[in-house]
Amino acid sequence: MPSVALDGDPVPRTGDLPAPSLAELGDRPLGFYVHVPFCVTRCGYCDFNTYTADELVSRDGTATSSRETYADQAVAEVELADRVLSGDRPEVSTVFVGGGTPTLLPAEDLGRVIAAIRDRFGLAADAELTTEANPETVDPGYLARLREAGFTRVSFGMQSARPHVLRILERGHTPGRPERCVQWARAAGFEHVNLDLIYGTPGEGDDDWAASLEAAISAAPDHVSAYSLIVEEGTRLAARVRRGELAEPDDDTMADRYLMADEALAKAGFTPYEVSNWARSPEGRSRHNLLYWTGGHWWGVGPGAHSHVGGTRWWNVKHPAAYAARLAAGSSPGQAREVLTAEERRFERVLLELRVADGCPLDLLEPHGRAAARHAVAEGLLDAVAHDGGRAVLTRRGRLLADAVVRDLT
Template sequence: MLSFYVHIPYCVRRCGYCDFNTYTPSELQDGATLEIVSGDYIDAVLKELDAAPVETVPTIFFGGGTPSLLPPKDLGRVITAIKARNGVTDDCEITLEANPDSVTQEKLNELFAVGFNRISFGMQSSNPDVLKVLDRTHNPENVRKAVDMARIAGFQSVSVDLIYGAPGESLSDWAATVKEALSLNIDHISAYALIVEEGTKLAAQIKRGEYTMPDDDLMADMYLLVDQQCLQKGLKWYELSNWSKPGHQCRHNIAYWKSNNWWGLGPGAHSHIDQKRFWNVKHPNAYKEKVFAGISPIKDSEILSDDEKKSEYIMLAIRMPEGVKKAALTVAQYERSMEYIKSGHVIEKENALALTPKGRLIADRITHEMLR
C-alpha cells in the first residue's frame, strides 16, 4: 500500500503565522494567474508521479497552500493518473484542504465529481478579532455555508481546522469558536495550538511588543475544553490534535502516525518508503525545472536506523489512544514512565502505555523522558 500527498504551493496571500512552503502567483511570475500557473504545475506533478512505486493507494491528500484555489479539473488530473497507474482501494479516502472563501456550490460539485470524498476547511476561529491577529482573510460566516454546500455536493466526510492560543484570545473566545464548530454539519475537528515560527509576520509583531502570547495554563485549559466539548458531541480523540465521529478519522494522517509508506508529490514534499525518508526541492520553479528536464526533484534523503525507527515509533504511537506497546520499550524506558503513571499522566494497559487527558498536555515532555 502507498499513500500519496500532493502539495499545492499556492495562496492568494500569506497568513501572518504561516511558514508553510507556499507562494502567491505574483511572487513566482509577473502577472501570473492561478489558471496559468496551475496547468503547468500539474504537468510537473504528473511527471514526478512516474518515479513513485506502483502499489495500490488507500489515501490521497491534497494540502498546501490552498489547494481549493486550483481548478477542479486540474486537481482531478492527478486523481485520474494515480487511479490509472496505481489503482486505488474501493474505500480510498481522497482529501482536499480548502479555504471557505475559495469554494462555490458549483466548484464543490466539480471537486466531488473528479473524485474527492473528504474535505477539510480552514476555519481557525469564529472570532473576527482572532482571525485578524492570524491574518486570515475569510469571512467566518462563510464556514457554515461552505460546510453545507460540501454536504449538498456529496462529501461523505467534512472536517474543520481550528487554531487556539492566538495573542489576545480568551478562554471564552475559544469556547465560542468550539461551540460554533461543533454546531456545523461536520464529523471531524483538528485543533492545533498556535506555534509562532521565526521569520513570520506574527513573530515580528510579537518581538515588537504588539502582541503577547497566552500562558501555558490558558493553553492547557483551551485544549481540555475542546476535548470535553468534542466528546459531548460524539467526537472522540484519536490523535493529540484530532477528534472524529466513528469511522471518520483521517486515514491519511493515521498512515503518517503509523509510519506507513507514502510519496509526497510537489515542491518541498516529504516521502517515506520503508526505512528511507526523502524530500524535494522547496521552490516551485526549481521543482518544475528539474522535473521537466528529466532530473529527480529530490533534494536530500536519509536512511533511518533501527534505533531511529524505534524512537520514531514511540514518538508517534504515544500521540494515539492505543499508546506505545510495552514490548517496544526498554526496561529503562518503561521505568522512566513509572513516575508519569503514578502522577496520572499515563495509564498502564495490559500491553501498552497510553496518555490520559492530563498526560496529553505534556506529551512532548513524556516522550522526551521516554526516549532520553
C-alpha cells in the same frame, strides 16, 4: 508543509530508493501527499512552503511557475513514483492534497492528479481522498466538481469564529463562511468533512474560543482538528510578538483551551483519536494522517513535499520553479534524503504512536523507558493497557504533556 530546510544525502537523479526500503513496500499501507504551494496572500502565522503570485515572478516580469501548469508537473512526479516504486506494492489507500491553497486550482486539475495516481497505482476500493480547502475559494458548484473528481473528504480551514482573532491571524475568510461550506459539502455528497481550528491566538479570550468551538460543532462536521498556535520564526506574527505588539501565547492558557476543546467536543459526541484530532466515529478519522502516525509509506508530490518509504525519507526542492525544472529535465525533484537507522525508526514509532488513541507497544521501549512509563502511570499521565503485550496510552492529562512524556520514554 513547513518551509524549514534540512540537510541530508543527495537523491539520485533517477530517484531510485535502496533495495531494503523497496522490499518493505508490501508490508504497510501506501499513500500520496500532494502539495499545492500557491496562496492568494500569506497568513501572518504561516511558515509553510507557499508562494503568492508576486513571489513567482522574475525580475523581468515573467512567471517562474504558474497554477496553470502545476497539475502537469504533479502528474509527471506521479509517473516518476510509478517507475521508482516498482515491484510488489499495495494499491493506494489514501491521498491528501494540502497546501498552500489547493482550491485555487480548478477542481478538474486536482482530479487529474487523482486520476494519474489511480491509473498508475490503483486505488483501494475504500480509498480516502482528501483535499484541504480555503472557505473563500469554494462554492457549491466547486465542491460538487471536487466530488465528481473522486474526492471523498474535505478539510476546511476555519481557525476561529471571531473576526478580531481572524484579523490577527491574517485569515481572509468571513466568519460563518466555513460553517456554510460544511453544508455545501454535505449537499455535494461528502460524507466526511473536517474543520481546522487554532487556539491561543494573542487577543483571544476564553469566550472567543468557546464561541469558535460552538460554531464548529453546530456546523455538524464529523471531524475537528484543534491546534495550538505556534509562533514560527520568520513569520509576520513572530515579528509582531518580538516588537511587543502582541503577547506570546501562554502555556497555561494553551492547556486551558485544550481542555475546553476536549470537553466541548466530547459533549458533542466526538472522541479524540490523536492528541489534536477528534472524530464522531471511527469512519470519520483521517486515515491518511493515521498512515503517518503508524509508520506507513507515502510519496510526497510537489515543491518541498516530504516522502517516506521503508525507512528512507526524502524531500523535494522547495521553489516551484526549481521543482518544475527538475521534472522537465527528466530528473527527480528530490533535494536530499536520509536512511533511518533501526534506533531512529524505533524512536519515531514511540514519538508518533504514543500520540494516537491506541498508544505505543511497551515492547518498543528500552528498560529506562519502561521504568519511565511506570512512573508516568503513577503520575496519571499514562494508562498501561494490558493487551497485545501491553501498550502505553496517554491519559487526558498526558495529552497535555505529550512531548514531555515522549522525552521521558525515549
